[in-house]
Amino acid sequence: MEKTLKISKIREGTVIDHIPAGKALKVLDILNIYENNSISIGIRVLSNKIEYKDVIKIENRFLEKIELDKISLLAPSATISIIKNYVIIEKFSVDMPSKIKGILKCTNQNCITNSGEPVKSEFSIISKKPLVVKCIYCKREMKENEVTDNI
Secondary structure: OOOOOOOOOOOOEEEEEEEEOOOHHHHHHHHOOOOOOOEEEEEEEEOOOOOEEEEEEEEOOOOOHHHHHHHHHHOOOOEEEEEEOOEEEEEEEOOOOOEEEOOOOOOOOOOHHHOOOOOOOEEEEEEEOOEEEEEOOOOOEEEHHHHHHOO
């Protein structure tokens, strides 16, 4: 099979690879980086590791820890490549933390984090596969689809 480049290389920035097929737009949505960034997206790109994947290339932008944590909730198999002068200088997999603070909204309307109090939401990871998180305040558990909807 002939290998062709579907998305052009970037000079400097971040490549988010091995995103589950169909989740690239949600990843972009939670990162909220549409302005002032040149972004290339490959959706349902044929992959050697998984049948299909999504890929995002963000020119002139490097991700912060909280952004990597958000990606780990949506795409735990994602890899991040840091590009400088068209060369990958660093590559790593996202790592889901054991606690998620200030990223998710609790689905329990009576939770203290939804009452207007100056309290950031905080969740413990109960299971990574399938994804299940638990609010440390009200003990509400949320499954993957609820997590995705409340980032």
